[in-house]
Amino acid sequence: MKVLTIAGVTLRRMVRDPLSLFFVFVFPLLLVLVIGATFGEGFQPRIGIVEGNGPTADALAARLRTLDGFTPRTVGSASEAADGVSRGAYEAAIVIPDDGGSMLAVQVVVRQGSSARQIRTVIEGAVAAEAAVLRAADVLVAEGLRPNLREALETVDQVEQLVPGFSVVERSVDDSPNDRPIGTFDLGAAQQLVLFTFLTSLSGGAALIQARQWGVSRRMLATPTSARTVIAGEALGRFGVAIVQALTIATGSSLLFGVYWGPLLPATMIIALFAAVSAGASMLLGSLVDNDQQAGSLGVFLGLAAAALGGAMVPPEIFSPTMRNISHLLPHAWALDAFTEIVRRGGGVDDILIELGMLSLFAVVILVAAATAFRKTLTTS
Numbered sequence: 550m551k552v553l554t555i556a557g558v559t560l561r562r563m564v565r566d567p568l569s570l571f572f573v574f575v576f577p578l579l580l581v582l583v584i585g586a587t588f589g590e591g592f593q594p595r596i597g598i599v600e601g602n603g604p605t606a607d608a609l610a611a612r613l614r615t616l617d618g619f620t621p622r623t624v625g626s627a628s629e630a631a632d633g634v635s636r637g638a639y640e641a642a643i644v645i646p647d648d649g650g651s652m653l654a655v656q657v658v659v660r661q662g663s664s665a666r667q668i669r670t671v672i673e674g675a676v677a678a679e680a681a682v683l684r685a686a687d688v689l690v691a692e693g694l695r696p697n698l699r700e701a702l703e704t705v706d707q708v709e710q711l712v713p714g715f716s717v718v719e720r721s722v723d724d725s726p727n728d729r730p731i732g733t734f735d736l737g738a739a740q741q742l743v744l745f746t747f748l749t750s751l752s753g754g755a756a757l758i759q760a761r762q763w764g765v766s767r768r769m770l771a772t773p774t775s776a777r778t779v780i781a782g783e784a785l786g787r788f789g790v791a792i793v794q795a796l797t798i799a800t801g802s803s804l805l806f807g808v809y810w811g812p813l814l815p816a817t818m819i820i821a822l823f824a825a826v827s828a829g830a831s832m833l834l835g836s837l838v839d840n841d842q843q844a845g846s847l848g849v850f851l852g853l854a855a856a857a858l859g860g861a862m863v864p865p866e867i868f869s870p871t872m873r874n875i876s877h878l879l880p881h882a883w884a885l886d887a888f889t890e891i892v893r894r895g896g897g898v899d900d901i902l903i904e905l906g907m908l909s910l911f912a913v914v915i916l917v918a919a920a921t922a923f924r925k926t927l928t929t930s
Contacts, residue, residue, distance in 0.1 A: 552586045577745040577798045594640035597624035603648025604699040609679045739888040742798045744861040748852030750827035755844040757835025787831045791824035811891030815898045819887045822908035825902045828878045829915030836922035880911040
């Protein structure tokens with residue numbers, strides 16, 4: 550009972566500020582909304598097309614306009630297209646020159662970023678397909694079967710519609726048959742949960758320092774309350790803040806935006822273990838630092854740095870193999886791997902035993918270190 554009382558006091562102490570309530574519960578859901586609306590499945594890269602003159606240029610422009618997953622925009626000149634890409638108006642631009650000569654030199658301008666290579670690959674594929682059509686039309690003209698290139702291109706298009714094409718079957722590299730398409734707001738939801746649960750917990754380490762400075766911890770020890778009970782109560786209170794925030798993000802995003810978090814049992818286990826890790830990190834920081842203002846600033850810095858290295862601020866898929874290995878030195882990467890397995894591949898508890906084991910190890914080690922450091926602080930203050 551004393552443990553629960555101390556935990557309740559800790560909860561009230563950490564959430565008494567209305568501004569902190571906004572950043573704990575409201576702000577993460579707003580980020581899920583913004584990221585989903587911007588980069589979700591409804592997002593289509595904008596491509597600017599500078600059209601040339603001639604049948605070949607017209608045919609290529611028509612093909613580019615029919616590409617799936619892109620929003621085409623007509624641009625007047627090459628300089629305007631390059632300027633639009635640099636300002637972010639377009640993710641890519643294609644400059645199609647006028648017909649003439651033996652080769653149509655198409656220019657592709659892309660923005661630097663994780664999607665640049667994919668966009669360029671799709672555009673180059675469309676150009677290559679149109680080049681194959683052009684070669685076939687040239688053969689018709691050279692053999693005298695059609696009087697000019699325009700009629701030859703029309704003939705090739707008609708034949709192309711009659712000849713059966715190819716079908717492409719996608720298969721996961723790990724032979725998983727249950728890969729689930731990502732919803733509009735699924736993208737980044739798990740990352741926001743991991744980021745804010747850990748960040749808020751670290752920032753809350755300042756409350757533990759204030760409790761020592763105001764003599765709250767000493768007064769509790771002056772009562773018939775053991776140091777072990779005080780430590781357990783403080784840890785349980787911080788675990789309560791972390792688990793409530795994580796469940797609020799998960800439940801709120803699911804109800805408001807339809808985010809899918811996977812089966813209930815494994816998702817709850819991931820959230821609970823990561824909340825334990827976050828609670829231990831909060832206590833450890835509050836025990837090792839003596840100034841509450843320094844602890845608040847240090848908590849924000851360490852929380853953001855851990856999120857960046859752990860893959861909670863950028864997609865882990867863009868990490869190099871070396872960075873992937875480094876990211877798994879942090880609990881964030883293991884939690885995100887577990888969410889990926891249950892959300893995208895329909896996995897269960899059996900499929901994430903390694904991830905759950907690593908999160909349990911992080912939780913035990915950090916909580917033991919935090920309890921040891923806090924006991925030392927209590928007995929020497």
